[in-house]
Amino acid sequence: MATAALTAGLERIPDQLGYLVISEDGVLASAGELENDEHTAGVMMQMVRTASRFRLSGSADPPFKRMSVILDDFVYTVTVSGQKVFVVKRQHNQKEPISV
Amino acid sequence: MGCCYSSENENTTQEETKPLISPNPPSKPLNGGTGWNPGTSSSALSNEQALLSSILTKTAQNIIDVSAADAIMVEPHEYMDRARQYSTKMTVLSTSLPQNKALALPSLTSQPHQVLASDLVPYSDVQQVSKIAAYAYSAISQIKVDAKEDLVVQFAIP
Numbered sequence: 001m002a003t004a005a006l007t008a009g010l011e012r013i014p015d016q017l018g019y020l021v022i023s024e025d026g027v028l029a030s031a032g033e034l035e036n037d038e039h040t041a042g043v044m045m046q047m048v049r050t051a052s053r054f055r056l057s058g059s060a061d062p063p064f065k066r067m068s069v070i071l072d073d074f075v076y077t078v079t080v081s082g083q084k085v086f087v088v089k090r091q092h093n094q095k096e097p098i099s100v
Numbered sequence: 101m102g103c104c105y106s107s108e109n110e111n112t113t114q115e116e117t118k119p120l121i122s123p124n125p126p127s128k129p130l131n132g133g134t135g136w137n138p139g140t141s142s143s144a145l146s147n148e149q150a151l152l153s154s155i156l157t158k159t160a161q162n163i164i165d166v167s168a169a170d171a172i173m174v175e176p177h178e179y180m181d182r183a184r185q186y187s188t189k190m191t192v193l194s195t196s197l198p199q200n201k202a203l204a205l206p207s208l209t210s211q212p213h214q215v216l217a218s219d220l221v222p223y224s225d226v227q228q229v230s231k232i233a234a235y236a237y238s239a240i241s242q243i244k245v246d247a248k249e250d251l252v253v254q255f256a257i258p
Binding site: 009012013014024048062064065068075080081083085086088090 | 209
């Protein structure tokens, strides 16, 4: 899958602030606030590698599709597809749910 | 993984397995063995000397002294031949080794864009999970040992 095809879909994600596409060899693509952010790439790789080793009892597959690292103002959403790790930094301004 | 000299392939030629530098047999006699311990008897001393010299022999056989070896005579064409042989063997071995399955990242989805674009985790869910984790932490921190009896007792000898 060409890099352009990978990143075009990520560009269109609403409220995205930046993204990374990472492989075992290193960062394939980066943009926005994550442009050239090798440090975040390294941390996300380690986190998703650890998380994908979790198993619920009796299951052979990882029990999740997406890992979210939720911070105050933004969220890192991370998934793995075809030996590549995708990280998207998205705006996150849900605090108290507004009840009218 | 195997040590340097282990080989499963018995068809290697003599040229390939001959060591480049022949191991140096020990030529130096053990010096300083006499008179350093004047208290022991002569028979004990010679036993010690024999032990020490055997240790020295074993060590010398296992150590290859690169600086003391004669200059290695290898024809340039033979050198190139060997280099090519080794590199082809390396590439064959590296491609035939099985990939380490345990280290490969399992694919979580075939639709990464859809998964990443979908709604974020609702704040209420995050709050609930944080509360559950806090309760679990508090419960675990309250686990303590309730010592009823001594662990170590004396046997009563009548």
